[in-house]
Structures are given as C-alpha cells and as structure tokens.
Amino acid sequence: MTHPGTPPGSAGSVTVALLGPLLALDPHRPRVTSYTLAGGRTELSTASLANWAAKVAGLLVDELGLPVGARVVVRTGERWQTAPILLGAWWAGMTVTEYEDPDLDGGPEESVAFLRAGEDSGCDEVFLVSDDPLGEPATGLEAHQRDFTTAVLPQADHFVPRGLPRGDDAPAVLLAGGGSVGVREILERAGAAAERLGVGGRLLSGTPWTLPDGVVDTLLAALAADGSVIQVPAGPEVEADWTARIATGEKAAATTGIDVAGLPRLD
Numbered sequence: 001m002t003h004p005g006t007p008p009g010s011a012g013s014v015t016v017a018l019l020g021p022l023l024a025l026d027p028h029r030p031r032v033t034s035y036t037l038a039g040g041r042t043e044l045s046t047a048s049l050a051n052w053a054a055k056v057a058g059l060l061v062d063e064l065g066l067p068v069g070a071r072v073v074v075r076t077g078e079r080w081q082t083a084p085i086l087l088g089a090w091w092a093g094m095t096v097t098e099y100e101d102p103d104l105d106g107g108p109e110e111s112v113a114f115l116r117a118g119e120d121s122g123c124d125e126v127f128l129v130s131d132d133p134l135g136e137p138a139t140g141l142e143a144h145q146r147d148f149t150t151a152v153l154p155q156a157d158h159f160v161p162r163g164l165p166r167g168d169d170a171p172a173v174l175l176a177g178g179g180s181v182g183v184r185e186i187l188e189r190a191g192a193a194a195e196r197l198g199v200g201g202r203l204l205s206g207t208p209w210t211l212p213d214g215v216v217d218t219l220l221a222a223l224a225a226d227g228s229v230i231q232v233p234a235g236p237e238v239e240a241d242w243t244a245r246i247a248t249g250e251k252a253a254a255t256t257g258i259d260v261a262g263l264p265r266l267d
Contacts, residue, residue, distance in 0.1 A: 012166030014186050015053060015091040018223040022046045031223060033230040034080035035246060037238070040133030042080045049084060051157040056088025058155035061162060064112060064125055068093035068163060071174060073100055073113035073121060076129045078209045078231050081148065083219055085114050085129075090183075091159055093166050097174035098211050114148060127151060173212040181212050186220065193221030196266045197254055201227040204247050206234025207257030207267065217256055217267060227253075234258050 022031070027047035034042045044052065060066045072089040074096050076082045089096050100113070100122055113121035117128045117138040127148040128138040137147040168187075171180035193216060197203055205218040209231075222229035230250045232243055234257055246252075247260045256267045 012168055012170050012183055013090055013093070013161070014172055014183055014190075014220070015087045017183075017187055018190070018220065019046070019050050019053070019087065022223065022226065023050055025226065029228070031228045032080055032083045032219065033228065033250060034078070034133070035230070035232045036131065036133055037233045042133045042135075044080060044083065049087065052081075052084030052152070053087035053091055054157055054159035055152045055155035056084050057092040057159040057161075059152050060089060060092045060094060060112065061159075062155070063151075066092070066094065066112065068166065069170075070094050071111035072096045073111060073115075073123055074098065074211065075113070075115050075119065077116060078205075078233075079129065079131055080133075080231075081114075081129045081135065082209055085148075086215065086219075088159075090172060091161065093161060093163075093170075095171045095174050095180065096211060099174065099176050120145070186212060186216060187224070189216045190220035190224040193217050193266070194225035194227075197221055197225045197227055199226055201225050201253040202230060202251055203227060203266070204230045204232065204243075204250065204252035204255045204260060204263070205257055206232055206238075206243075206255070232258065 023046055028045050030043050031046050031049050032044040072094045074085055075098055086096055111123045112125040113123040114127050114129055115121055117130050126145045128141060128145055129148040130136055130138040135149045137149050141147060168184040169182045172183045172186045173181045203222050207218050208214050218229050230252060232246055244260055252263060254264045254266050259265060
C-alpha cells in the first residue's frame with residue numbers, strides 16, 4: 001500500500017517528506033490532538049503544525065544561527081509542542097536527541113535544549129515548555145533560560161532551508177553513546193507503522209514520545225498514514241471510561257500504549 005504521506009525521496013528531511021504532501025492534500029485536517037489530565041484539549045491542523053514547525057526552524061536558524069547538523073535536545077514529553085519542535089528541528093537540518101554528552105560532536109556549546117518547565121540543561125540555549133494546553137508561557141525561569149512560547153511566536157510562519165539538502169542517510173536522531181538513526185530509516189519505520197494503522201487512521205496513543213521509537217510509532221506513523229494522532233495521558237490515575245469517551249468522540253481507529261475495548265492495539 002502506498003501512503004500519501006510517505007513519498008519517495010525526502011530531500012534529507014523527515015519534515016519535508018511527511019508534511020509536504022499533507023499540506024498539498026488538505027491543510028485543514030487535524031493531525032495532532034493532545035489531552036491533559038485536567039481535560040485540556042489542543043488540536044493542530046496540518047497548516048498549524050507546519051506554521052509552528054516553521055517558527056521553530058526559524059528560531060534555530062535565523063535567531064540562534066545554528067548550523068546544519070547541530071544537536072537539539074528535546075525532552076518535552078507528549079505535550080503538543082513537542083510535535084512542532086521535532087519537525088522544526090528536522091526541517092532546519094538538525095539532529096534531535098534526548099541525551100546530553102559533551103564528548104559527542106556538537107557539544108553543549110553548539111546545541112539547544114527544549115525541556116519541560118522546572119528542568120535544566122548544560123546546553124548554551126535552554127527553552128522551557130509549559131504544560132498549558134493553550135501554550136501559556138512557562139513560569140519560574142532561571143536567568144539563563146527562555147520561555148518557548150515567547151521566543152517562538154515572533155518567528156516567521158514560513159521557513160526556507162538554507163544551503164543544500166542533507167542526504168537521506170544524514171542522522172535524524174542521536175542515540176545514547178553516539179549512535180544515530182538516519183532520515184531514511186526513520187521514514188521507513190514510520191511507513192511500516194503507517195501500514196498497520198491504515199490510510200487516514202486516527203491513532204489514540206498513550207505511548208511515551210521517546211526518541212526515536214515512541215515518536216515514530218505515534219506522531220510520525222499518523223502523519224505517514226495521512227492520519228492523525230490523539231495523545232492522551234496513560235497510567236493508573238487515568239480512568240478507562242474517560243479514555244473510552246475520548247476514543248469514541250475522536251473516532252479513533254486504533255490504539256497504542258493503551259487499551260480501549262473494541263479497538264485494535266498496534267503495539
């Protein structure tokens with residue numbers, strides 16, 4: 001089966017390969033829906049996701065001046081902002097990671113970190129992301145930290161990559177210890193997960209957005225399938241009836257990381 005969101009050739013970018021075709025299909029379709037335990041709901045259409053990703057790419061390239069291949073530490077969990085942060089970093093030709101290791105190429109002095117509010121990093125630039133469903137600014141920042149929302153909103157809604165595109169073997173995700181997963185492999189994994197979901201499928205996910213597996217099996221799989229991901233909290237404190245109501249209301253076709261009666265679980 002050929003999925004509209006997984007075209008041949010990626011110009012070395014996960015974002016170009018997945019978002020480009022979706023914008024041409026229908027920019028108004030929902031792609032990311034995020035719920036909080038307090039009942040907050042945030043939804044991003046294709047166009048909104050692309051605009052936020054462009055702002056992130058512009059922040060990294062135009063304001064911070066990071067070079068292609070620079071390391072971007074992303075530890076923001078399953079909140080909606082994580083999607084445009086990852087897609088924006090890949091659009092700008094960066095390599096994302098959950099880890100910080102000054103002995104690796106592209107040490108902290110050449111990298112930026114996006115973190116949950118209350119966390120910190122040894123990177124030169126540190127942005128904190130609030131858990132507010134409307135993206136209200138993070139509070140309690142240290143002197144060397146910046147709020148993500150405040151920094152990204154002034155950036156342009158469109159982004160044009162600088163220089164020549166990276167090859168499909170360029171690293172997309174940096175692993176612990178220095179290994180990496182390339183653009184082509186990320187897209188192949190996403191395409192395989194999309195096959196299981198089905199074209200246009202809406203995936204209800206309680207899977208943590210780890211890099212690369214959790215992100216590939218949820219966010220990227222949904223995009224590759226011309227579908228959408230509905231991310232909900234998972235754990236003993238979450239009532240099954242609440243999750244089931246969300247699944248029904250959102251017309252979920254399958255789940256991952258969470259069980260809902262009547263729906264296939266893909267993981």
